[in-house]
Amino acid sequence: MSRAGFRHAPPRAVAMIEALRGLGYSTATALADIIDNSIAAGATTVDLTFVWNGPGSSVRIEDDGHGMSAAELDSAMRLGDRNPLDQRSENDLGRFGLGLKTASFSQCRRLTVATTGKDGLQCLRWDLDVLAASTDDGWHLLEGPDDSAAALVADFGTRKKGTLVLWEVLDRIVSDGFREQDFLDLIDRVERHLSMVFHRYLEGARPLLRLRIAGKSIAPWDPFLSGHPAKPWHSPPASAPGMPGVEVECHVLPHKDRLSAKEFESAQGPDGWTAQQGFYVYRNQRLLVAGSWLGLGQGRGWTKDEAHRLARIRLDIPNSADAAWKIDIRKSTARPPVEIRAWLAKLADDTRARARRAFAMRGQAPRTRNGEVVSQVWQSHHFSGGMRYRIDTTHPAVRAVLDDAKGLAPQVLAMLRIIEETVPVQRIWIDTAEQRETPRTGFAGEPAAAVMDVLKIMYRNMVQLKGMSPSQARSRLLLTEPFQNHPELVAALPDDPTEQEQKQ
Ligand SMILES: Nc1ncnc2c1ncn2[C@@H]1O[C@H](COP(=O)(O)OP(=O)(O)OP(=O)(O)O)[C@@H](O)[C@H]1O
Ligand SMILES: [Mg+2]
Numbered sequence: 001m002s003r004a005g006f007r008h009a010p011p012r013a014v015a016m017i018e019a020l021r022g023l024g025y026s027t028a029t030a031l032a033d034i035i036d037n038s039i040a041a042g043a044t045t046v047d048l049t050f051v052w053n054g055p056g057s058s059v060r061i062e063d064d065g066h067g068m069s070a071a072e073l074d075s076a077m078r079l080g081d082r083n084p085l086d087q088r089s090e091n092d093l094g095r096f097g098l099g100l101k102t103a104s105f106s107q108c109r110r111l112t113v114a115t116t117g118k119d120g121l122q123c124l125r126w127d128l129d130v131l132a133a134s135t136d137d138g139w140h141l142l143e144g145p146d147d148s149a150a151a152l153v154a155d156f157g158t159r160k161k162g163t164l165v166l167w168e169v170l171d172r173i174v175s176d177g178f179r180e181q182d183f184l185d186l187i188d189r190v191e192r193h194l195s196m197v198f199h200r201y202l203e204g205a206r207p208l209l210r211l212r213i214a215g216k217s218i219a220p221w222d223p224f225l226s227g228h229p230a231k232p233w234h235s236p237p238a239s240a241p242g243m244p245g246v247e248v249e250c251h252v253l254p255h256k257d258r259l260s261a262k263e264f265e266s267a268q269g270p271d272g273w274t275a276q277q278g279f280y281v282y283r284n285q286r287l288l289v290a291g292s293w294l295g296l297g298q299g300r301g302w303t304k305d306e307a308h309r310l311a312r313i314r315l316d317i318p319n320s321a322d323a324a325w326k327i328d329i330r331k332s333t334a335r336p337p338v339e340i341r342a343w344l345a346k347l348a349d350d351t352r353a354r355a356r357r358a359f360a361m362r363g364q365a366p367r368t369r370n371g372e373v374v375s376q377v378w379q380s381h382h383f384s385g386g387m388r389y390r391i392d393t394t395h396p397a398v399r400a401v402l403d404d405a406k407g408l409a410p411q412v413l414a415m416l417r418i419i420e421e422t423v424p425v426q427r428i429w430i431d432t433a434e435q436r437e438t439p440r441t442g443f444a445g446e447p448a449a450a451v452m453d454v455l456k457i458m459y460r461n462m463v464q465l466k467g468m469s470p471s472q473a474r475s476r477l478l479l480t481e482p483f484q485n486h487p488e489l490v491a492a493l494p495d496d497p498t499e500q501e502q503k504q
Contacts, residue, residue, distance in 0.1 A: 012137040016079070017105055017128060020098075025106035027059075027173060027186055028193035029330055033103035034061045034165050035198065035211065036093035036286065036331065041065025041163065045210040048190070052183045057174050059107070060152075060166045067117030067161040076100060077113060077124045077141055088319055093286050095322050096329050100165070101126070103330075108167035112145050114153045115164070121157030129169070187213060192270040195221040200285040223280055223290070223312050224251045225267055230258035232358045238347070240340050245318035248344070250351040252358050253310040257485075273309040277355075278302075279348070281315045281334045283327065288334050295335065296345040302352070306432050311355035313348060376481045389423045391416050396480050400461045442482035451486055458483070460497040470495045 025033070031048065038046045043065035051058045068076055075081045082097030104111040105128070114123040125142040134140055145153040149166055156164045173186065194211060195202065195218045201209035202220035211218045225231060233252045240246035256264050269276040269290065281289040291312065293302040302308075317325055317334065324337040336344055360380075377395050381388050393402060393416070405412045431439055443451045455477065462473035470493070477483045477490045 013139040014128065014131040014134075014137065017101075017126075017131065020079075020102050021105045021172070023102050023106060023330060025103055025330055026189075026193075027107055028190045029332060030103035030106050031059075031061065031190055032194060032197045033099040033331060035063075035194070037100055038063035038065050038163065039198075039201065039209065039286070040089075040092045040094055041067070043162070043209070045212070047215070048211075048213045050183065050187050050214070052180050055169075055174055056148075057170050057183065058166060058168045059170065059173075060164060062156065062162060062164045064159075064162045067163055068115040068122065069117050070119040070122050072117070073113065073115050073122045073124055074141075077126065078139075084322075090319070091284060092319060093284055093331070095319070095327060098329055099331075104165065104167055107170060107172050109169035109171055110146065110167070112149055112153070112166040112168070113163065114145065114156050114166070116157060116159050116161055121153070123153050189270070191218055192221070194218055196223070196270060196290055197287045199223075199287070200282065221266070221269065223269060223276065224249075224314060225253055225263075228254060228263075230254035233354050235347075235351075240343060243321075243337075243340055245316070245320065246340065247314075247316040248347055249314040250347055251312045251314070252351065252355045253312060255310065255358055274304050274306055277304050277309045277311050279313045279315045279344075281317060283317050283322075283325075283331070283334070284319050285316075286331070288327070288331050293348065294344070296341060296348055302348075307356050307359050308352050309355070310358050311348075311351045313351055315344070372479055374479050374481055374484045388420070389425075390420055396462065396476065397458055400458070400465070404465075442485050448486075448489060451483075451489055452492075455483055455486070455489055455493070456497070459493050463497045470497075 035046055038061070041063065043063035045064050047062045049060045049062070051060075077100075079101050080097060082094075084096045088094065100113070101111070105126075109128040110125065111127075112123065112125040114121065116122070123144050125145060127142060127146070130142065131140060144150075145166075146168070148168060152166070153164065156162070174183075191213055198209060198211060198218075199220035199222055201207060202211060202218060203222065207220075224234070231252065231254050233250075235248075235250040237247050237249045240248065253267060259267065271290070276291040278291045278293045279289060280287060280291060281294075291304070293304065295301045321337075326333065326335040375392070375395055377391055377398070379390050379392050381390055391398060393399065398416070401412060402409060428439060458477060458480070459473055462468045462476060463470055466473075468476065474490050474493060477493075478487055483490055
């Protein structure tokens with residue numbers, strides 16, 4: 001064969017598209033990719049509609065963006081019609097010229113796009129079943145909607161401008177055994193994902209975007225609990241040296257004890273506290289990565305663990321450096337270029353240390369809402385060989401026993417030393433990591449009566465033996481671990497400590 005010769009070697013349409021279906025989108029990430037296009041087209045409202053009809057179910061996305069001309073729609077429907085190396089406008093969320101097709105085919109076999117722009121209503125469609133049945137392996141882009149969608153498309157055509165993306169034959173969603181309830185659960189997952197990915201578009205008094213499912217607006221989910229009074233720390237924004245448009249802001253979220261149960265639940269995010277720590281990478285305000293340490297850290301890189309779950313770092317990147325950040329077609333990964341890694345690692349290391357301290361707050365002298373220090377049983381001591389845990393003998397419960405112990409005092413102290421030397425640190429560490437939850441302490445989940453039993457003994461001791469007035473004793477108990485978390489029980493203590501004994 002001559003060296004100058006070449007063969008024309010186009011891919012087989014049906015094989016190519018079938019292969020692209022496996023890029024790894026979820027329904028939620030695929031929809032985010034379609035919404036990216038709407039945002040890039042200047043849309044201010046995007047409506048998602050999920051229609052359940054068993055195997056005839058469909059999903060559609062309608063926007064009020066600028067729409068496309070006939071030629072633009074033709075180009076939009078083709079795979080690989082835009083060069084990923086082209087420069088994009090600052091607000092464009094696209095890069096590869098593929099998302100509309102790859103995201104759609106990952107979920108459905110029939111993709112219909114209708115648009116109204118300067119050429120009036122235009123509509124084109126891909127149908128994988130038609131391609132599979134064709135004998136020439138060609139790229140048959142069909143004109144107009146299928147009969148099933150004719151009315152819908154005609155109705156859309158009455159709008160002045162906008163684009164409709166319709167997914168039918170949802171073979172990757174409505175598989176055998178998939179029921180209506182599964183569809184509803186899927187919609188919930190989609191909503192949670194979109195409220196996270198586009199939260200910066202959805203926030204504020206005048207949001208940039210209105211994103212609705214079945215007419216109901218999706219509320220933003222802010223990973224950083226911006227403005228929450230219990231947040232221990234956040235950094236001012238910092239610009240990356242030598243990298244225009246790259247900005248970082250580090251956050252440490254409040255400890256569980258400082259959040260209401262509802263806040264704690266909602267702040268964790270779709271994948272939970274441990275999974276959602278780390279960097280949040282935004283490209284043009286759109287979230288690409290929702291919590292990752294980006295391969296930073298010594299050796300094999302930091303892993304996500306319980307102790308660092310309060311650390312979240314906003315990282316903004318522009319769309320002009322996509323190749324350097326290794327953005328993928330699904331817009332779900334980004335890797336920092338080598339020249340910025342050390343800078344990011346330093347900021348992350350500092351944030352992780354702060355988050356670790358906030359997480360371990362229970363061992364670090366918590367304060368009441370008024371800022372008074374709560375007296376704690378356990379103290380952590382740092383020394384040159386590491387750290388160790390010690391029981392504070394000035395804690396009222398311990399002190400009371402030691403004061404009364406007389407001849408038993410040496411034995412009591414020996415017992416405390418043994419407890420100190422055998423704190424099951426490893427065990428707690430492993431259990432915490434495995435359960436992804438901190439073991440319960442501070443009477444959490446215990447019935448009030450169980451707390452009261454212990455509380456009454458402390459109270460009686462303070463009033464009868466230490467000579468405190470009932471109100472002094474109550475104030476003291478409010479600053480004593482673990483009763484500071486049970487103010488309602490402390491308030492319920494009667495003035496006369498013996499009276500409660502008789503009542504029992
Ligand atoms: N809703 C829409 N409104 C107007 N134009 C659109 C819309 N959706 C797609 N387009 C046009 O179709 C083109 C192709 O979209 P597609 O999502 O396949 O690729 P992309 O957005 O350019 O890049 P990426 O693969 O990174 O998403 C877009 O560049 C845009 O010009
Ligand atoms: Mg796109």
